[in-house]
Amino acid sequence: MIKKRIAVGLDVGGTTLKCGLIEESGKLLLLRKRKTDIHKGRETILTDIEELIRSVLTEKRLTEKEVAGIGLGTPGYVVNGVIHGSPNMPGWHGTPIVKIMKSAFKTPFFASNDVTLAALAEYVVGQKRKVSNMIFYAIGTGIGGGLIIDGQVYEGSFGMAGELGHVIVEPGGRLCGCGIQGCVEAYSSTVGMVGIAKELLTGSKGKNSRIYRAVKGDLSKVTPKIIYDMAKEGDKVGLQINETVCRYLSMAMGGMINIINPDLVVLGGGVMQAGDIIMKKIKHYLPRYTLPDLLSHCRLDYAKLGEHAGVIGCGALVFQKLGANIRSKA
Numbered sequence: 001m002i003k004k005r006i007a008v009g010l011d012v013g014g015t016t017l018k019c020g021l022i023e024e025s026g027k028l029l030l031l032r033k034r035k036t037d038i039h040k041g042r043e044t045i046l047t048d049i050e051e052l053i054r055s056v057l058t059e060k061r062l063t064e065k066e067v068a069g070i071g072l073g074t075p076g077y078v079v080n081g082v083i084h085g086s087p088n089m090p091g092w093h094g095t096p097i098v099k100i101m102k103s104a105f106k107t108p109f110f111a112s113n114d115v116t117l118a119a120l121a122e123y124v125v126g127q128k129r130k131v132s133n134m135i136f137y138a139i140g141t142g143i144g145g146g147l148i149i150d151g152q153v154y155e156g157s158f159g160m161a162g163e164l165g166h167v168i169v170e171p172g173g174r175l176c177g178c179g180i181q182g183c184v185e186a187y188s189s190t191v192g193m194v195g196i197a198k199e200l201l202t203g204s205k206g207k208n209s210r211i212y213r214a215v216k217g218d219l220s221k222v223t224p225k226i227i228y229d230m231a232k233e234g235d236k237v238g239l240q241i242n243e244t245v246c247r248y249l250s251m252a253m254g255g256m257i258n259i260i261n262p263d264l265v266v267l268g269g270g271v272m273q274a275g276d277i278i279m280k281k282i283k284h285y286l287p288r289y290t291l292p293d294l295l296s297h298c299r300l301d302y303a304k305l306g307e308h309a310g311v312i313g314c315g316a317l318v319f320q321k322l323g324a325n326i327r328s329k330a
């Protein structure tokens with residue numbers, strides 16, 4: 001057990017910095033936010049991060065030595081303490097985040113990928129039942145993910161594990177943002193499904209679709225919400241898109257279940273706000289792509305933590321790295 005029971009979590013997003021104080025149980029005690037000024041460059045973001053952490057500590061009358069440590073989640077990867085990738089945050093790539101933060105604060109510091117940490121948060125506090133192995137999907141603009149193996153967040157050799165969106169489901173298929181053709185992200189992310197919608201609506205039957213009417217023929221206005229609202233009203237194009245989205249997701253997911261043998265697959269991200277229309281279809285398709293024994297031992301559930309998952313995961317990372325017992329609940 002760790003004596004210092006509070007960790008600082010700092011979630012770096014493309015638009016918002018979130019800083020929280022998190023208990024070992026995963027309880028979020030305090031949350032403060034500020035805008036991420038990406039355009040002002042790396043130094044500004046680093047200064048903002050440091051100020052935000054200090055203001056949160058001051059607000060709770062804590063010194064940096066009184067907390068267990070600081071955990072930071074960021075887009076991209078953290079390889080040997082340096083941020084790689086993060087294409088949506090120009091200038092952030094190459095930042096030696098661990099070195100910088102360790103010189104700024106006299107407390108242990110850890111950093112990892114933001115979606116990996118959201119997975120850890122869902123594991124630590126989002127799920128009440130005993131779970132040892134879990135796969136987390138974050139389905140939004142892209143498809144990210146995280147893996148919990150034997151109760152520990154799995155980061156891979158270089159902190160890059162969990163790229164669940166770039167599993168090929170259609171060789172030679174739609175071009176993905178990563179440059180490879182046929183990734184599940186190219187079909188089942190918001191970008192993917194809107195692309196599919198535009199193609200279907202341009203066809204001969206497109207004009208009869210409720211989606212077409214909802215955007216008054218302006219296909220640049222098609223959103224995932226409109227697609228799913230219309231699908232729920234029985235629109236054929238909307239339902240067809242949902243079939244495609246869920247079939248490919250199930251294909252990717254089935255492969256992962258066969259490899260990992262998880263107790264649980266958690267589905268989160270903005271797309272999952274559509275709810276049961278997706279969950280039911282995935283349950284329909286999964287048996288086609290998953291070995292029956294593995295599927296019968298695997299539960300499917302919605303993510304529970306929403307937008308705070310990232311910052312809670314940052315705190316959970318500190319306790320995990322320091323060896324706190326956050327393994328499966330009894």
Ligand SMILES: [Zn+2]
Nearest residue numbers: 166176178183
């Ligand atoms: Zn890809």
